[in-house]
Amino acid sequence: MMETPEVLAEPMRPPGIRPLPVLGGHLALDFANTVDDPLGPERWDHVADYGALLYWSVQRGLASPALQGLAEARPGEADAVVHRAAELRDALNATFGAVVDGAPVDEAWELLRPFCVEALARMRLAADVHPEWDPTMLDAPLWPVADAAHQLLRSADDLHRLKRCAGCPWLFLDRSRNGSRRWCAMGDCGTHEKIRRYVTKRAQRRTG
Numbered sequence: 001m002m003e004t005p006e007v008l009a010e011p012m013r014p015p016g017i018r019p020l021p022v023l024g025g026h027l028a029l030d031f032a033n034t035v036d037d038p039l040g041p042e043r044w045d046h047v048a049d050y051g052a053l054l055y056w057s058v059q060r061g062l063a064s065p066a067l068q069g070l071a072e073a074r075p076g077e078a079d080a081v082v083h084r085a086a087e088l089r090d091a092l093n094a095t096f097g098a099v100v101d102g103a104p105v106d107e108a109w110e111l112l113r114p115f116c117v118e119a120l121a122r123m124r125l126a127a128d129v130h131p132e133w134d135p136t137m138l139d140a141p142l143w144p145v146a147d148a149a150h151q152l153l154r155s156a157d158d159l160h161r162l163k164r165c166a167g168c169p170w171l172f173l174d175r176s177r178n179g180s181r182r183w184c185a186m187g188d189c190g191t192h193e194k195i196r197r198y199v200t201k202r203a204q205r206r207t208g
Contacts, residue, residue: 008065011052013044020046020056023184025173026158027060028149032092033170033184040168050078050138053085057141064135071138081139088115088142092149096171100164115146123147165189 013019017036024030034046034056047053050071057063071078094108122143123131133143152158161173166182167189174181183189 008051008055008058008068011046011049011055016042017044021185021188023170023172025175026148026152028092028145028152029096029162029171029173030060031056031145032089032096033172034089038169047085047089048082050082053082053141062144063141066135067138067140070136074138077138081142084139085142087111088146091115092145093169093171095149095153096162097164097169099159099162100171112146112149115142116150119143119146119150 010019020034020036022030024033031047036042036044036046045052047056051068054063054065054067054071058065091108091111095105095112098105098108119133119142122133122137124133126132131144131147133140152162158173161175161179162171163174163181164171165184168184170184172181172184
């Protein structure tokens with residue numbers, strides 16, 4: 001019988017690829033942001049296989065490490081879940097991206113809605129009336145994310161705080177006091193933008 005680890009090892013990353021920052025401020029947005037540097041040279045999908053998806057999910061209390069053994073025993077099913085996870089992520093980015101842009105969300109919602117419907121159908125209530133899902137199913141990590149997305153869409157206050165980083169496509173909730181946050185992280189995209197502006201101004205002075 002295969003032993004199940006109590007703690008999953010962090011997936012290996014190539015040199016230069018950083019651990020995934022968690023900056024969205026909301027579960028659904030954090031999952032939407034699981035591709036780091038999506039438009040840059042260090043693009044990296046942090047949930048590209050089932051092991052990585054499970055590690056992300058376990059870190060956030062959405063799944064049990066016990067699913068690793070099940071995934072190894074059912075590799076075809078695990079691969080199908082990873083494909084659905086990518087579809088869910090695309091739907092999240094399309095839907096909440098449309099909200100940020102003030103564009104119609106109908107088409108994007110058609111992509112996201114099946115995940116939300118399935119999450120609701122699979123949901124059960126614990127003794128404390130806390131929603132939970134069957135932890136023995138390989139696609140269990142996707143249902144809390146889809147349910148969180150549905151809740152976000154129903155929260156006028158949170159949707160009002162929804163923004164896209166001015167330096168990259170990541171989404172986040174701006175919970176700053178004056179609502180002036182522009183970056184997913186000031187020490188990353190914000191710093192890069194400051195450097196870019198400095199270099200541009202210096203070049204202009206040289207040619208002026």
